[in-house]
Each structure stands twice: as structure tokens, then as C-alpha cells.
Amino acid sequence: MTNLLGVIKSSTQAVVFSVQIAVALVVLVTGCGSSDVEERHDSGSPVAQTTDAVGQAENETQPDFADLRDLDPALSKSEREIIERFALLTSQKKATTFRSNKWLGILNLQYPTDAWIIQEMIFEIKPDFIVETGTYHGGSAAMWAMLLEQVNPKGRVITIDIRDRGEEARKLPIVRERVDFVLGSSTDPKIVADVVERVKGTRVMVILDSNHTREHVLAELAAYAPLVPVGSYVIVQDTGGIMMQKPNPGPRQAVDEFLKSHPEFKPDRSRERMLLTMHPKGYLRRIF
Secondary structure: OHHHHHHHHHHHHHHHHHHHHHHHHHHHHHOOOOOHHHHHHHOOOOOOOOOOOOOOOOOOOOEEEOOOOOOOOOOOHHHHHHHHHHHHHHHHOOOOOHHHOEEOOEEOOOOHHHHHHHHHHHHHHOOOEEEEEOOOOOHHHHHHHHHHHHHOOOOEEEEEEOOOOOOOHHHOHHHHHHEEEEEOOOOOHHHHHHHHHHHOOOOEEEEEOOOOOHHHHHHHHHHHHHHOOOOOEEEEOOOOOOEEEOOOOOHHHHHHHHHHOOOOEEEOHHHHOOOOOOOOOOEEEEOO
16 A cells, blocks of 8 residues: 555646646746746847947847748747747847857857858858958958868958958958958948959958948948859848847848849758748758
């Protein structure tokens, strides 16, 4: 009898524990009992690496949260809500999450899921040049350079910014060997002409992550998209979706406008397979 009572007691405790876990999961997904709704309007959003505007680290923007319409339509409502809540939590704790990320000790604000996707693209495309607008401290340029070293012995990164904050990055051997820093506006005709001359006749991949106004991103697309060969990409970063970023209109509106007159580019939604991306419809693949 004693053994039987012990078994019943243990089973009851297991059931209670299971119920507690289930309740906790419901609270996480639905937000019941939390203050997230009140906090949402004060939460920060990922701030892109800024070149032709005031530096991002010193001047962060406040978020406009979208309704997740840009996510894969095959996702259920509950799956979308889970993704949104994770994005909100990451944003609210940005000082200790992505804003603290470093590559080889250098600040790198690329969102981890997107950075993973981009490294896959670099392996597939094996570009001779990656043209990056928005250097920040050079952490992303160092990352792209390391990846290029593995897949293209001659591959180089050209990174452009109006501010020079790459002193620490330039101490890294891989950066000294494979990264060219260009100081100035990414839309300055002289700089554009210089980049065009450097990459002429090569396989190019472009990453746009500087001034996020629609006008500026459109100007960058006009300048650098023609450099991309069939099969390669222009990646327009911070196009919104989960966390829209000011200024608005911004990168997403620039992409929509660009695509109206450039059927040779098509958003590659397969690059959003990690569910959480800062660049929905921003992975633009050249198809002809």
C-alpha cells in the first residue's frame, strides 16, 4: 500500500508540473499576464549601419512594428505571433543581444539569422567583390572577408562609409589583406565611378546598409545594382517586416519602387527560411 501511495503521489506531482509548463507556454505565446503590450511602444529596433546620415550608435531610432504581413504566408497565426514576440524581446534587450555582437572582437550589427544566410550566399556565389555600404566599425566587412578567403582566393570587400571607425578592424590581418575602406558618401558620383572601375568584369555581390531613406536607397540601387551579374544579389538591409525602421518611407519602399522598373531583379523569399529576418523581400536576385 505504501508503494502504491508513493506512485500516486509521484504521478500527481508530474501532472502538476506538466500543467505548469503548459500554462507557462500559453503565457509566452499569448502574452497573458505580461506587460509587453505596454512596453511595445518604447522598445528599440535594430538600427542599420549608417553612412550618409548621423551615426547609428549615437542616434538610435524608435520602432514602428509591422503586422508581419511580410512573413511566409504558409505560417499560421500562432507561429507568426511567436516570431513577433521573440523579435520584440530581442529588441527590448538589444543592448545585451545583437547590439553587443562582435566578429573577431569588432562590433558587427548584422542580425544572426541574416548573417547565417549571407554566408551561405557567399559560398554559393563565390563573388570576386562584395560591395558594402555602411561600414560602421568594420565587423561585417571582416566577416565577409574571412568567408571570401575560404571560397575565392582573390575575393575582396569594398566597404563605404562617411565616417572612419575602422581603426580596430584594420589591425586584423584578414582586413588588411582583403578589405578596401572607402571614405565618403556611397552615392557620391566620384565614389560610384571608382567602385565601378574596380569591379569591372568581375562577379559582384552588393550589400546596402547605410542611410535608410527611400531616396538614398533608390540612389544606391541605381548606382550598384547594374554591377550584379545574373545569379548574384543585391541585399537591401532593414527592409522592415517584423520591425519596421524609421525613416519611413525607407528601404522597403525603395525596393518596391525599384522593382517596378527592374524586372531583372526578383526578391528571393527562400533566403528568409530562418523565419526571423530584418530584410524581408530585401534579398534581390538578378534573374536575367
